[in-house]
Amino acid sequence: MQSTLATAVTFHGTGLHSGRPARLRLVPAPVDHGLWFRRTDLPPRASMVPAQWDAVVQGELCTRIANADGTEVSTIEHVMAAVAGCGIQNLLIEIDGPEVPILDGSAAPFVARILSAGTVRQGAPVRALEILDVIEVRNGPALARLEPAGGLEIDFSIDFADAAIGRQEKRLNLANGTFVHELCDSRTFCRQADVEAMRARGLALGGTYDNAVVVNGAEVLSPGGLRHADEAVRHKMLDALGDLALAGAPILGRYTGVRSGHALTNALLRTLFARKGAWRMIQADAALLARLPGAGLMPEDAPRRAA
Template sequence: MQNTIRTAIHFTGVGLHHGRSARMSIHPAMANHGIWFRRTDVAGNGMIAARHDSVETSPLCTLLINEAGVSVSTVEHVMAALTGCGIHNAIVEIDGPEVPILDGSASDFVRAILKAGIARQDAPVHALEVLRRVHVSDGAASATLTPAPELEIDFSIDFADRAIGQQHKVLRLSNGTFVRELCDSRTFCRQSDVDAMHAAGKALGGSLANAVVVDGDRVVNPEGFRHTDEAVRHKMLDALGDLSLAGAPILGRYTGIRAGHAMTNKLLHALFADPLAYRVRTLTAAECGILPGAGLEKDVFTHL
């Protein structure tokens, strides 16, 4: 069955890219509502659908925009948290243009969702079942969807900085895997990228409190990585958030090679452009048990 959050939850923080303070809250929504953002600081049409066709190309984050030109950016972490906790319906209210980055991962969102509780709704889940291979690429980067009985993510990265280097990880996202394995992995960048972004007036809210910075073979953050492969885990976190913009759970295997936000969005457009590549499938109660977030309990994941 579909789920929403049991009670509203609230967050305050700074936006990674704009550097502006933001207050955000997540509220329950009725069955079949989906996930929507609402800009509370905007008069008129402040509702923005969390869908792949609302995405405007942005190299550093996922930005959603509505027909009135109202936007909200850096939605990937909260979307990953909602999907990873099995939330299908919610309204995310925010008083600015960017979701607060918090610690650079999705763990604060997950912790709050689990504490608030998950409410089951009297409506079936409709999933997108991948029926045949869909592939997009741009140079050495690519993203692919292939048939699989449940959502799997296979991700590979390759950075010149030896602190990251080549990393590869494969996970099935059922039975709380996102919460256990991915949600606490932080966004990362190279020191040279930080210097370039600051010179260009970008990443104004970035700091060692919300990102892992590497410089060659050195991790600048005193605490180091949370996981030896935290970088690829974070890319998988981002991929889940971007895939959630399909508007329904995906049953299939996502393979990303050096893929970013734009590449995953391009893949969703390619999927929906091919009516033979997928079908909408209504899941039984038993089949819902293979979805991300199924069976989560707030006190199970004490590491959060």
């Protein structure tokens, strides 16, 4: 059965790129509502923005969506990953400005509050997106691929010159609580050398050592160091789940990312939906539901790190 939150939860923080204060509220929604953002600072007629692959517009270092009126919401990937990783299909995400708060730079605070609030089953079956063919997009050395699999799997590799990151690879089946236990507390990251360049372009204005992992060569500058030795690739997998959640349904397929990012993952979804016969929607029975992200999670599964 489809799921939504048992009760609303609220977050206060700062936009990573805008540096503006932000208030975000996750609100239960009815059957077949899907995932929508609502800008509470705008008139109702222009406030609703669908969390869908075809609503994505160009954005730097984040995922940004917009509606036909030009209303935008950016840096949605972490909250989208939390919602997908907790197995929620119906939700209204209210926000009082153009950017989701970064919180601690991971999805852990969102996950902790979602699991604390609890979810409720609704009176309609879950529909899943089954990948039937191999779909691949490339941009220079970067690639993103979807291919058939019995559940959602993510296989990711990155390669950075900084020794604090270097080359990292990880592959996970996201059935049950894998996202919550393995990925959700991994934070966004950047190189110290890139910080001033980003700020000169109006980016990372809300970034701090407390909401991002900042590295300089072999040194990790953020207090407390890394949460995982391979935190960087785990965070890239987190981002990929959030971007794949814009498909509008849980995916049954293997996602492979090689140096890929938000734009390439969205290009992959656009290529997928443009190709007839490469996918189909199926109704999830109990056995399939058990293989989807979020199945069987309990409040005690909440991550220990949650700002």
